[in-house]
Amino acid sequence: MDWTDTAIVLQARPHGETSAVLDLFTREHGRHHGLVRGGRSRKIRPTLQTGNLVSVEWRARLSEQLGYFVVELDRPYAARALDDRLALSGIGTLAGHAALLAERDPHPNLFDLARLMLDHLDEETLWPQLLVRFELLLLAELGFGLDLERCAATGAREGLTYVSPKSGSAVSAEAGAPYKDKLMPLPPFLRSASAVATDPQEVAEGFALTGFFLERHVFEPRGLPMPPARQELLRLMRRAG
Amino acid sequence: MSRKAAGPEIENLIALLARMPGLGPRSARRAALHLIKKREQLMQPLARALAEAAEKILVCPECGNLDTASPCTICQDSRRDGGMICVVEEVGDLWALERAGVLNTRYHVLGGTLSPLDGIGPEDLSIGKLLDRARATGVTEVLLALNATVEGQTTAHYLSAELESAGVTVSRLAHGVPVGGELDYLDEGTLAAAVKSRRPV
Numbered sequence: 505m506d507w508t509d510t511a512i513v514l515q516a517r518p519h520g521e522t523s524a525v526l527d528l529f530t531r532e533h534g535r536h537h538g539l540v541r542g543g544r545s546r547k548i549r550p551t552l553q554t555g556n557l558v559s560v561e562w563r564a565r566l567s568e569q570l571g572y573f574v575v576e577l578d579r580p581y582a583a584r585a586l587d588d589r590l591a592l593s594g595i596g597t598l599a600g601h602a603a604l605l606a607e608r609d610p611h612p613n614l615f616d617l618a619r620l621m622l623d624h625l626d627e628e629t630l631w632p633q634l635l636v637r638f639e640l641l642l643l644a645e646l647g648f649g650l651d652l653e654r655c656a657a658t659g660a661r662e663g664l665t666y667v668s669p670k671s672g673s674a675v676s677a678e679a680g681a682p683y684k685d686k687l688m689p690l691p692p693f694l695r696s697a698s699a700v701a702t703d704p705q706e707v708a709e710g711f712a713l714t715g716f717f718l719e720r721h722v723f724e725p726r727g728l729p730m731p732p733a734r735q736e737l738l739r740l741m742r743r744a745g
Numbered sequence: 746m747s748r749k750a751a752g753p754e755i756e757n758l759i760a761l762l763a764r765m766p767g768l769g770p771r772s773a774r775r776a777a778l779h780l781i782k783k784r785e786q787l788m789q790p791l792a793r794a795l796a797e798a799a800e801k802i803l804v805c806p807e808c809g810n811l812d813t814a815s816p817c818t819i820c821q822d823s824r825r826d827g828g829m830i831c832v833v834e835e836v837g838d839l840w841a842l843e844r845a846g847v848l849n850t851r852y853h854v855l856g857g858t859l860s861p862l863d864g865i866g867p868e869d870l871s872i873g874k875l876l877d878r879a880r881a882t883g884v885t886e887v888l889l890a891l892n893a894t895v896e897g898q899t900t901a902h903y904l905s906a907e908l909e910s911a912g913v914t915v916s917r918l919a920h921g922v923p924v925g926g927e928l929d930y931l932d933e934g935t936l937a938a939a940v941k942s943r944r945p946v
Binding site for chain 1 (some may be wrong): 937
């Protein structure tokens, strides 16, 4: 058995004195583990940093075995983010979320969005929005997608302003007016796939929305806390105003 | 079925040696054989040294260093600059900096780095003690000598935020081209960090 793929490094754990067990988020093969021989060497350690984009070859005698990875660095996203506290917390959040995925279950769209976010790590106003979209897609891929296309009450596609915390569906301004205290705001940039947020408050509302549903559907049922990196990210964003 | 070539005492010695870093079963056999051959010159002094070390080595309550004195020799050394604390991940890092002889300061051993995926949080590291030390009179700078890894730098950013209230200067080691390093042979990550950390000459 063998395949090649492109992947994002989630974590490398030491194995023995010289090797490492690598946890990758690959594009075509989903989250995948494998052994990297010499993975603790000075030469390969910089490549195995969380958030880096790598080309990987996996080999095993049987498909159910752990197998071996041969890894080559494509984009050193981690090194570029080392000085940037916000970007590091973004990488940490992304890795924490990707680690929720079932092993060997491909999610190419999620991978592409993660890569897009990492590609824009030096654009502080853009990548947090992409992370919100990543979290929305993660919810959908895990089976808890939100319906932000039409109003849950009237079916209208225009004037969507709220999200119902009960159903995870959008609600129009008109239908939601009597219940507005119980509804969550739907940030304008999430009303369309191509919209871009211009106000940091919109992004904060996006994180509040995805955070609420992630906690309820994903983290709480698994008995896990929300990733500390995400809490740090929100704290830094609040501080930056 | 494997046959045993030696008694349980020798087998036990080999098994214990094989658990040392850098030694496998074969090299442990060679080391055991060497010790047995040099019983008086090496094995007995080594056994005494091990017993003495096991009995006397302590973790310094101030900085987390390993020593037989408490506080450790470094913390007791009045010739060291008490105005700076150099924060390291493990005792091995402290030893590396001492070997280099580039700092004449006191240290603080964190005992690891933050790693959410491994469940290592701030409460698992010696951060409270560091904050107490940084707030003490006379401390003006905290140097974060942590590894240039995602975990190391995440910890450094966390510590710099925590140290804000202590009113000290927080610095970190530079990232980039090592001495004697040729650009042609450097990995892309190191080059990216070096370019990002460039400075005027």
